[in-house]
Amino acid sequence: MDFKDLPDEELWLQMQDDLYDGLKDEVVEETKEALARGYSPTEVLAKGLVAGMDIVGVDFRDGVLFVPEVLMAANAMKAGMEILRPLLTQTGAPRIGTMVIGTVKGDIHDIGKNLVSMMMEGAGFEVINLGVNNDADKFVAAVKEHNADILGMSALLTTTMPYMKVVIQALKDEGLRDKVFVMVGGAPVSEAFAEEIEADAYGRDAATAVDIAKRYMAWKNAQRAAT
Amino acid sequence: MRVAFVLCGALAREVIDIARRHGWNVSFYGVDAQAHMRPERIAPLVERKLRELIPRCDRVVVIYGDCGTGGALDDVLRRYNVPRIAGPHCYEMYAGAVFDAMMDEEPGTFFLTDFLLQGFDGLVWKGLGLDRFPELKETYFANYRRVVYLAQRGDDGLASKARAVAERLGLPLEIRHTGYGALETRLVTLMDEIADERYRPRISHESLIINHQSSIMSHES
Numbered sequence A: 001m002d003f004k005d006l007p008d009e010e011l012w013l014q015m016q017d018d019l020y021d022g023l024k025d026e027v028v029e030e031t032k033e034a035l036a037r038g039y040s041p042t043e044v045l046a047k048g049l050v051a052g053m054d055i056v057g058v059d060f061r062d063g064v065l066f067v068p069e070v071l072m073a074a075n076a077m078k079a080g081m082e083i084l085r086p087l088l089t090q091t092g093a094p095r096i097g098t099m100v101i102g103t104v105k106g107d108i109h110d111i112g113k114n115l116v117s118m119m120m121e122g123a124g125f126e127v128i129n130l131g132v133n134n135d136a137d138k139f140v141a142a143v144k145e146h147n148a149d150i151l152g153m154s155a156l157l158t159t160t161m162p163y164m165k166v167v168i169q170a171l172k173d174e175g176l177r178d179k180v181f182v183m184v185g186g187a188p189v190s191e192a193f194a195e196e197i198e199a200d201a202y203g204r205d206a207a208t209a210v211d212i213a214k215r216y217m218a219w220k221n222a223q224r225a226a227t
Numbered sequence B: 001m002r003v004a005f006v007l008c009g010a011l012a013r014e015v016i017d018i019a020r021r022h023g024w025n026v027s028f029y030g031v032d033a034q035a036h037m038r039p040e041r042i043a044p045l046v047e048r049k050l051r052e053l054i055p056r057c058d059r060v061v062v063i064y065g066d067c068g069t070g071g072a073l074d075d076v077l078r079r080y081n082v083p084r085i086a087g088p089h090c091y092e093m094y095a096g097a098v099f100d101a102m103m104d105e106e107p108g109t110f111f112l113t114d115f116l117l118q119g120f121d122g123l124v125w126k127g128l129g130l131d132r133f134p135e136l137k138e139t140y141f142a143n144y145r146r147v148v149y150l151a152q153r154g155d156d157g158l159a160s161k162a163r164a165v166a167e168r169l170g171l172p173l174e175i176r177h178t179g180y181g182a183l184e185t186r187l188v189t190l191m192d193e194i195a196d197e198r199y200r201p202r203i204s205h206e207s208l209i210i211n212h213q214s215s216i217m218s219h220e221s
Helices: A008-020 A024-036 A041-061 A067-090 A111-122 A136-146 A163-173 A191-196 A206-226 B009-022 B033-037 B039-056 B072-080 B090-095 B098-105 B114-118 B120-126 B134-141 B156-169 B181-193 B205-220
Strands: A097-103 A125-129 A150-154 A181-185 B003-008 B026-031 B059-063 B109-112 B146-151 B173-177
Touching: A008 A024, A008 A041, A008 A067, A024 A041, A024 A067, A041 A067, A041 A111, A041 A206, A067 A111, A067 B134, A097 A111, A097 A136, A097 A206, A111 A125, A111 A150, A111 A181, A111 A206, A125 A136, A136 A150, A136 A163, A150 A163, A150 A206, A163 A181, A181 A206, B003 B009, B003 B039, B009 B026, B009 B033, B009 B114, B009 B181, B026 B039, B033 B039, B039 B059, B039 B072, B059 B072, B059 B181, B090 B098, B090 B146, B090 B181, B109 B114, B109 B156, B114 B120, B114 B156, B146 B156, B156 B173
Parallel strands: A097 A125, A097 A150, A150 A181, B003 B026, B003 B059, B109 B146, B146 B173
Antiparallel strands: none
């Protein structure tokens, strides 16, 4: 049966399955089909792409899926996002917060960081992805320019992760530390390290990072409302 | 004195050769190098070996880097009072003092060792899923700018394999003959001190509690 013949609920399931299997072309076609049926870009994002990626996240955590399968699924989600992104901008879909993200100086390993970036975008954040090998000046400038709610820093190497502390010090020096929520992540990073360098949170994986960011924004918005 | 080495499979051949050259009377217990693909599994795998070995050995030495465990391996070793050779990973151990300079010069450096070249297709290519998903090559390697082969034995066959790997990745190759580098010097220093009573391993009360909690959690999940 062609996916165009599927009822809506089954189309979402098919989209999630295809995303899980990393079938980029199918996910693109199904994204277009859902839009053609009159669903908003936000609905397509949530019911198709993010829902599919959530299952991938759970199965990765449980050891059912491994990194290559997650990357294939992420690439499929990215392809779907490329269709939705301009539409989300056009329709003025509400953003729940702004995040600046990048790997720290000396570190070019961006797979995890890109996954977090995409999942954050999927969750409704505006994400400014600075790419790899960023020094403190670049992080600070981007936080200022975009008035970021959250700064995410990533490192894969034990030799580069101490640089996160340099960035946090630079934020303090610029009087920005209390204005931005700092999240750190990457294979060698731990909860204890995050505490040691005075980051606000450690994201063990992309799903956890999104969850923490959403909870932080809910808290921040409640604080704003109360004042 | 009964001394056991718990070592990463990626260092096994080299460490056995070092031990033979220095005439150390030690037993070797390897941990599968594939564990690097899920670094969170390394500390529990090493801990399992420690619990087997400590009751029947006078000393246990762990030959591993931190290897992306985020300090979890060192936390385990502290509980059992077991020393580990210093260093974050084997590339730093082989390259020694010049490792940081190489990374400063080019952060996008992809390292190869004798071990990685011998098993490149299985451990790296297949391990990264590139046999099944060749399109992921760009995702994995887009930010790399060069390959540096840290050669231990100086084998011509491995050098030509390194050239083939660099070509497959589309990157320039640099070969540096490091020998065993700081892996050997640090191990020699540790073995000179190992008879000292402060290196006696123990299965502490804390280890028993943590292990009991972990087994309950894994049973519940």
